[in-house]
Amino acid sequence: MDIQNFINGKYQDPIGDAWLENINPATGEVYGRIPDSDERDVELAVQAAQAAFPIWSSMSIQERSAILMKVSEGIEKRLPELAAAESKDNGKPLKLATRVDIPRARDNFAFFATAILHDSAETHDMGESGFNYTTRKPIGVAACISPWNLPLYLFTWKIAPALASGNTVVAKPSEVTPVTAALLGEICNEAGMPAGVLNIIHGLGGRVGTPLTEHPNVPVISFTGGTQTGAAIARIAAPKFKKLSLELGGKNPNIIFADCDFDDMLKTTVQSSFANQGQICLCGSRIFIERPIYEKFKQAFIEKVSKLKVGPPSEDSSQIGALVSEPHLNKVMSYIKLAEEEGGTILTGGERVKLDGEHANGYYLRPTVIEGLEYTCRTNQEEIFGPVVTLTPFDSEEEVLTMANSTTYGLAATIWTSNLKRAHRVASRVESGIIWVNCWLVRDLRTPFGGMKNSGVGREGGFEALHFFTETRNVCVKL
Numbered sequence: 262m263d264i265q266n267f268i269n270g271k272y273q274d275p276i277g278d279a280w281l282e283n284i285n286p287a288t289g290e291v292y293g294r295i296p297d298s299d300e301r302d303v304e305l306a307v308q309a310a311q312a313a314f315p316i317w318s319s320m321s322i323q324e325r326s327a328i329l330m331k332v333s334e335g336i337e338k339r340l341p342e343l344a345a346a347e348s349k350d351n352g353k354p355l356k357l358a359t360r361v362d363i364p365r366a367r368d369n370f371a372f373f374a375t376a377i378l379h380d381s382a383e384t385h386d387m388g389e390s391g392f393n394y395t396t397r398k399p400i401g402v403a404a405c406i407s408p409w410n411l412p413l414y415l416f417t418w419k420i421a422p423a424l425a426s427g428n429t430v431v432a433k434p435s436e437v438t439p440v441t442a443a444l445l446g447e448i449c450n451e452a453g454m455p456a457g458v459l460n461i462i463h464g465l466g467g468r469v470g471t472p473l474t475e476h477p478n479v480p481v482i483s484f485t486g487g488t489q490t491g492a493a494i495a496r497i498a499a500p501k502f503k504k505l506s507l508e509l510g511g512k513n514p515n516i517i518f519a520d521c522d523f524d525d526m527l528k529t530t531v532q533s534s535f536a537n538q539g540q541i542c543l544c545g546s547r548i549f550i551e552r553p554i555y556e557k558f559k560q561a562f563i564e565k566v567s568k569l570k571v572g573p574p575s576e577d578s579s580q581i582g583a584l585v586s587e588p589h590l591n592k593v594m595s596y597i598k599l600a601e602e603e604g605g606t607i608l609t610g611g612e613r614v615k616l617d618g619e620h621a622n623g624y625y626l627r628p629t630v631i632e633g634l635e636y637t638c639r640t641n642q643e644e645i646f647g648p649v650v651t652l653t654p655f656d657s658e659e660e661v662l663t664m665a666n667s668t669t670y671g672l673a674a675t676i677w678t679s680n681l682k683r684a685h686r687v688a689s690r691v692e693s694g695i696i697w698v699n700c701w702l703v704r705d706l707r708t709p710f711g712g713m714k715n716s717g718v719g720r721e722g723g724f725e726a727l728h729f730f731t732e733t734r735n736v737c738v739k740l
């Protein structure tokens with residue numbers, strides 16, 4: 262199955278007629294081709310988006326909202342098809358794509374389609390001397406660049422607020438998982454979105470992402486992906502004074518106090534460690550356990566993790582699917598080797614899983630739990646982004662905060678305790694943009710979402726996302 266770029270409302274081959282292979286991670290087989298686009302395709306897409314901007318930005322909020330709601334409904338109508346495509350492209354269990362990824366893509370559009378109906382701007386009254394009012398106007402052509410781990414989920418998380426605010430978009434999905442993004446073009450056409458409002462260019466980061474972020478007519482960029490890529494984009498954007506939102510990597514602490522609800526914590530910790538094969542920037546990859554329950558937790562956790570079924574994504578019984586690609590599998594496995602070199606003990610997992618038949622060459626890895634590492638070692642400091650977690654005991658709040666805050670990242674943290682005062686105290690001192698107490702990945706799309714330190718710049722979600730894609734201006738009137 263070949264996919265094409267989506268420019269000005271039409272599907273078309275890349276100008277250079279160059280193509281990349283698309284691989285099914287569950288089997289290791291090539292199952293289609295994707296455009297290996299270059300700066301010429303980017304140029305066409307930016308021109309189409311520029312031409313569509315006056316039309317889209319001058320539509321009433323109600324008209325834009327209605328079209329975006331139809332996109333949401335279009336995603337809902339095609340949910341089984343989109344979920345199957347996502348699972349095949351990414352290797353994630355079909356049931357996860359069906360229950361989480363595609364419903365969230367639907368909700369992203371519905372959320373921002375309705376949010377614009379409720380947005381408002383401030384006024385600042387200066388009494389008898391004057392009066393200020395603030396306006397927020399769409400900026401122009403927005404670049405939205407997204408990764409492979411939650412493909413349509415994160416693609417739409419950027420595109421929906423950019424479009425809802427009245428911008429037009431040139432979007433680049435990951436070359437590793439492009440298929441559901443390609444299908445979104447059809448859904449937008451069916452929803453009556455004017456041509457050129459959303460353009461989707463496929464290809465590599467260097468050949469598509471770089472000319473897109475460098476483009477003089479693209480003043481605003483929203484990116485989710487690796488921290489190094491975020492830094493490269495920031496280097497391009499800074500001297501051109503582009504508006505930039507970066508949602509980057511994490512090395513998230515999961516802090517477990519002895520007084521927590523053990524069963525709830527255990528069940529959720531299996532999820533927060535290994536959901537989506539551990540390939541979510543919010544996964545809690547460093548688990549810190551208060552010493553009195555360390556051994557109890559370790560035994561119970563290993564028992565549960567070793568029973569997780571690694572299997573073909575299409576099978577309902579599979580709890581862990583395939584990692585996204587062979588290079589990524591190799592990267593994750595190299596970290597397991599490093600952990601052993603650094604003195605870690607593998608308690609469960611650590612090896613590749615060989616399935617039968619057509620899945621024999623898929624990229625399967627057993628969920629891996631490691632203990633005995635210093636909190637300062639590379640395994641505990643660098644983002645692995647796979648089904649690998651470490652266990653570390655602690656004796657005091659002070660100690661666990663030192664360890665939790667020791668990385669260059671600051672995306673998410675989870676705290677397990679039944680002591681409310683402690684929960685607030687630790688939450689206020691842990692260096693993370695997103696903190697969950699006694700839960701994980703419970704999402705309210707109105708809340709600010711993003712990281713501190715090397716985990717990013719800016720916040721997505723709610724009105725923050727809508728306002729990011731606008732130019733704020735103040736008008737001061739002398740009375």
Ligand SMILES: NC(=O)C1=CN([C@@H]2O[C@H](COP(=O)(O)OP(=O)(O)OC[C@H]3O[C@@H](n4cnc5c(N)ncnc54)[C@H](O)[C@@H]3O)[C@@H](O)[C@H]2O)C=CC1
Nearest residue numbers: 407408434435465466470471486487490509510542644646
């Ligand atoms: N949300 C997150 O936190 C994610 C983190 N990662 C981390 O990043 C590591 C590398 O994964 P990759 O897939 O290589 O992520 P990446 O950061 O290279 O890719 C994300 C997106 O950026 C694009 N891109 C790459 N280079 C670019 C450039 N110079 N300019 C503009 N766009 C560019 C890619 O084509 C893709 O669409 C992973 O092993 C993981 O540790 C990866 C995906 C998501």
Ligand SMILES: O=C(O)/C=C/C=C(\O)C(=O)O
Nearest residue numbers: 410485508541542543704
């Ligand atoms: O918005 C969410 O619920 C989750 C976002 C997850 C990422 O940004 C990620 O894994 O990269």
